[in-house]
Amino acid sequence: MKILHVIANLAPRYGGPAKAIMGMARSLVGLGHQVTIFTTNQDGPGVLDVPLYKPTFHEGVEIRYFPIQNPRYWGTSFSLANALRREIPNYDIVHTHSLYLFHNWMAGMYCRHYRVPFIVRPHGTLDPYIYQRNRSRKRIMELLFENKNMKSASALHYTTEEEMLLARPVTFNSKGFVVPNGVDLDEYANMPEIGGFRKQYPELTEKKIILFFSRLNFKKGLDILVDAFSKIHQQIPDAFLVIAGPDNENYGEKVRQWIGERNIGDKVLFTGMLTGTKKLEALQEADLFVLPSYSENFGISVIEALICGTPVLISDKVNIWREVVVHRAGRAAPCDSNAFASEMKDLLSNPQICDDMGERGKRFVANYYDWEHVGQQLEKEYQSIINGRKKKSMSVVGMSN
Structure with missing residues (x-):
C-alpha cells in the first residue's frame, strides 16, 4: 500500500501526536508499505531547520515539510495544500491527524475530489471538555469542512474505546475503529x-x-x-x-x-x-x-x-x-x-x-502497545477500507453494465 499521513507539525514540543505518527509510520514501513508524511515546519513561534518541499527520510519514512504561514495557529500552508492537490491521487489511502486545522480541510476536500479513501484521527478533540472550548470558532470550521469530513471519511480512528464512546454524540454515526498508540x-x-x-x-x-x-x-x-x-x-x-x-x-x-x-x-x-x-x-x-x-x-x-x-x-x-x-x-x-x-x-x-x-x-x-503489533492492526484496518472501496466500485460498474 501507498499510505499518506497528513499532520500540522512534527516538532517535539507538540508532544504525543508528533511522536505517535512517527511510530505509526515506522511500523507500517516495517510491514513493507510505502509511507509518506506531509507536514509543516512549524515549531512554536519559530520553524524547524529542515529541508522544504523535497523528501527527507527517517527510518524508511518519507517526510515532506512545507513552510508554515499566517495564521499560524491554524497550521496554514498553501504550498502544503498544493502538494496535496497534486499528490493525493497517487496514494491508496490518506490518514489525517487532529481536527479544525488547515490540513484537514485541504486533505478532506482533495480526497473527496479524487475519490481516495481517507481516515480522520480526532486526537481527543471530540472529548466534551475540549469540544466545548472555542465553540463558536469551531462551529464555523465544522460548517466549512469538518462535518463534511466526518461524514465522508472511510472511518474515524480512535486510540481507546473511551475516546470513541465520548465522541459518538457528535460524529453523525460515522464508522470508527480503535487502534492504540504504541511504544518502541x-x-x-x-x-x-x-x-x-x-x-x-x-x-x-x-x-x-x-x-x-x-x-x-x-x-x-x-x-x-x-x-x-x-x-x-x-x-x-x-x-x-x-x-x-x-x-x-x-x-x-x-x-x-x-x-x-x-x-x-x-x-x-x-x-x-x-x-x-x-x-x-x-x-x-x-x-x-x-x-x-x-x-x-x-x-x-x-x-x-x-x-x-x-x-x-x-x-x-x-x-x-x-x-x-x-x-x-x-x-x-x-x-x-x-x-x-x-x-x-x-x-x-x-x-x-x-x-x-x-x-x-x-x-x-x-x-x-508494541508498535509492531499496533502496525499490524492498522494494516488490517487500511486493507479492509481499501478492499471495501474496490468492491463498491466493482458493484457500481456491474450495475451500469
Missing part, C-alpha cells in the same frame, strides 16, 4: 543506570519523586496536582514534585504562581523538556508518575512511564485509565485535588504496592 520497546531495552537523574539534580537526593511528564497546558490538570501536593508535602516531608515538559504557551507562569501561593517552591523542580537518556532517567527514577488531566485521548507519557516500571496515578479523564486499572498497573482518580492527595499519600507510603504496580505495568505495555 527497543528504546527501553537498555535503560541507564539508576541515579543519573538525582545526580543531575542534587536537591532530589534521598527524595521521593512525584513526576509530571507532559506539556505544560491548561488541560493537563496542573492546578489539581499543585493543590494535591500542597496537601501532602508536610505529611510526607521527603516528597518532591518534578514538573518536566515543554512550556509552549507560557502556562508555566500560572503554575509557578500557584506554587508560590502555597509556599512550596522549595519542594518543586521544573526541568523543561527532557529527551533521550535524560527522559529515561527521569521516568525510571520517579517513585510515582502523576497525570491529572481534564482530557486526554490516550496519554503516551503514561505508557512510557509504565514501560520504565513506574507506577502511575492518572485521572479518569485519561482515556486509558480503565486499561491501567484493570491490569493493576496504576490507579485512577477523579479530577479533584483531595482525591489525588489521598492516592498520592497512600502510594508513596506503600513502596511495595508501587513496586508491584511497576512490574505489572511493564508486562502490560509489552503485551498490548
Whole structure:
C-alpha cells in the first residue's frame, strides 16, 4: 500500500501526536508499505531547520515539510495544500491527524475530489471538555469542512474505546475503529543506570519523586496536582514534585504562581523538556508518575512511564485509565485535588504496592502497545477500507453494465 499521513507539525514540543505518527509510520514501513508524511515546519513561534518541499527520510519514512504561514495557529500552508492537490491521487489511502486545522480541510476536500479513501484521527478533540472550548470558532470550521469530513471519511480512528464512546454524540454515526498508540520497546531495552537523574539534580537526593511528564497546558490538570501536593508535602516531608515538559504557551507562569501561593517552591523542580537518556532517567527514577488531566485521548507519557516500571496515578479523564486499572498497573482518580492527595499519600507510603504496580505495568505495555503489533492492526484496518472501496466500485460498474 501507498499510505499518506497528513499532520500540522512534527516538532517535539507538540508532544504525543508528533511522536505517535512517527511510530505509526515506522511500523507500517516495517510491514513493507510505502509511507509518506506531509507536514509543516512549524515549531512554536519559530520553524524547524529542515529541508522544504523535497523528501527527507527517517527510518524508511518519507517526510515532506512545507513552510508554515499566517495564521499560524491554524497550521496554514498553501504550498502544503498544493502538494496535496497534486499528490493525493497517487496514494491508496490518506490518514489525517487532529481536527479544525488547515490540513484537514485541504486533505478532506482533495480526497473527496479524487475519490481516495481517507481516515480522520480526532486526537481527543471530540472529548466534551475540549469540544466545548472555542465553540463558536469551531462551529464555523465544522460548517466549512469538518462535518463534511466526518461524514465522508472511510472511518474515524480512535486510540481507546473511551475516546470513541465520548465522541459518538457528535460524529453523525460515522464508522470508527480503535487502534492504540504504541511504544518502541527497543528504546527501553537498555535503560541507564539508576541515579543519573538525582545526580543531575542534587536537591532530589534521598527524595521521593512525584513526576509530571507532559506539556505544560491548561488541560493537563496542573492546578489539581499543585493543590494535591500542597496537601501532602508536610505529611510526607521527603516528597518532591518534578514538573518536566515543554512550556509552549507560557502556562508555566500560572503554575509557578500557584506554587508560590502555597509556599512550596522549595519542594518543586521544573526541568523543561527532557529527551533521550535524560527522559529515561527521569521516568525510571520517579517513585510515582502523576497525570491529572481534564482530557486526554490516550496519554503516551503514561505508557512510557509504565514501560520504565513506574507506577502511575492518572485521572479518569485519561482515556486509558480503565486499561491501567484493570491490569493493576496504576490507579485512577477523579479530577479533584483531595482525591489525588489521598492516592498520592497512600502510594508513596506503600513502596511495595508501587513496586508491584511497576512490574505489572511493564508486562502490560509489552503485551498490548508494541508498535509492531499496533502496525499490524492498522494494516488490517487500511486493507479492509481499501478492499471495501474496490468492491463498491466493482458493484457500481456491474450495475451500469
